[in-house]
Amino acid sequence: MRDSKNVEPVGAPDTQPKASPYMRLPDRQFWSKAVQPADFKSVENIYTKKFSIEGLDTATAGSCFAQHVAKNLKLNGYTVLDLEPGLPSVAGMVAKRFGYDTYSARYGNIYTTRRLRQLAEEAAGLMKPDADDLVWSRANRYWDALRPSVEPKGLASPQEVLLQRADHVSRVRRLLERAKLFVFTFGLTEAWMSRRSGLVYAQAPGTPIEGRLVGSYDESAHAFVNFRVQDVYDDFVAFRKIAHSFNPEMKFLVTVSPVPLAVSAVDTHVLAATVRSKAVLRAAAAQLYEDFADVDYFPSFELLSTPFLGAARFEEDKREVQPRAVAMVMRHFFSEHPPLDGKRLRTASQEDVVCEEALLKAFSK
Template structure:
């Protein structure tokens, strides 16, 4: 018998890809283990917010260790970072940021408030999650107090969850030169000022990101040995690049590295799985109709196609064709993306 005889239809381009679009493709994802009944935590870049929202809608047990105060409406709650993820950390674009947050939460790393409390027009912000208080706080002390509370809650999240879902978003990151700490985005974009003597840009490499993710895995399992991990890669292109080259080249570089990292980890460890949301939306082979005219914003129908594949695999249901029946075509709403602020620098 020849090596390719008897393989499944999904293993051949002609039968696995050619007849399908992103919302009709069959068996693109084979979960390593069921997630039913698991206590789930979600984190990552903007697209990860959609995963949490879809899982909650399907009544999965998505944890929320920093719930909104009573009486706050959805839109205002989102603006203040409530309900976007399992903890109120805002978007975590890089693996280094996830590792740093975990090290802080577990008491391994202590960062001086002078390195993260930013001031703008008399208001104070947390540089690691600057938009969770969009108007800032009255004092630096309140920022520090809020941060300690957040770290305590994130530590409890790690101890509670059975499955940690993380969406890898970016390789480009901004660091404090001397303290070697990573910020969420360039500090000047939300609060504070950019200081070239203090801040530096780095484009993280494959080996660094793998190392960061493995260090995070080890720390998480040190407090919760049974924890599993599900990785995705955000399909959303970069708004801008700090590398002196075309943003398209930087986007492909970043997403390729992140996809390779996810593949390396999922192929190496039984407790790490990968879901191909990136492939469903960002490869031309399945159609390009799920992005807006700006070629960056994902339409609601794109999100629905991705989540349909995910739940079909986990719930054992067959993926059904919906072409021509979808009515929701607008862009994803209520997704908070700090990196979108960089668009303000684009030439007019």
């Protein structure tokens, strides 16, 4: 620790009276200048990049909103890795249905940082899920509990699930070795896990996929968890450490999904549960941004979820983001990271975004 007696005050010594520290701040830091006269389209300087991402092989993961980021990066000339592609004959919605062409590996949506951490630990050989926790079954069909949506009809045997899992994890390992930028969208704080091992699942056991219940909920075997700020922060720091063990040069770009919860397992109003969840995720993202030079934050959540920039930007269900709003958010992003091919900015179609959490709407009927 430095001797406080020898610490010089910041700035040159000045015996003259000083103006307020707020006197020379830029316009972007004053509400009356940066927000009050602005709207969603015209608000400026809400995002200033911490580092350039040009030329960085990019991996993407996270909640369903992260798919928008991945699609737009690809369309504008950035290299987005896909180390678990489908066959050339499988494309479009068929590929999406089986988890292909969505992220940089076929892991489906990763809603929590705990799930991201555990996947990295698995890829690094630091943990191996027990088959009893990993394989869900129902009516003689079997699913990988960590990514059940990628095989909506299930597989024929537990052995087939384990073989697919081993191949998937090997591809995630290669992804961590190659990626120079990892883009992750924080989605949820609520999750379900194995009481025995603490393994966090991709979704609640017994949730329907394409009308078929996948797995079965057992109160003695499954537990609900609602992560706090420190949990989210610690999990991402642990993920970052593992990622750097594969590739010390890797940088990280994080966002918070603006999409509200479809349903909450907490005994409170779903609106209150949504605000709690997003506040936790946003606070953790802020800490990561402030603590690490290789972590940047893009404010998609602020652009879409605050009432200060004009009319609502969600569809009638108040969950799905309007396509034109997503396009405008991407314009803010690419104002700092311009298209690489020298062409005008292009925005991707907002169709075919897969969001497993929306499957929980089935229980509202």
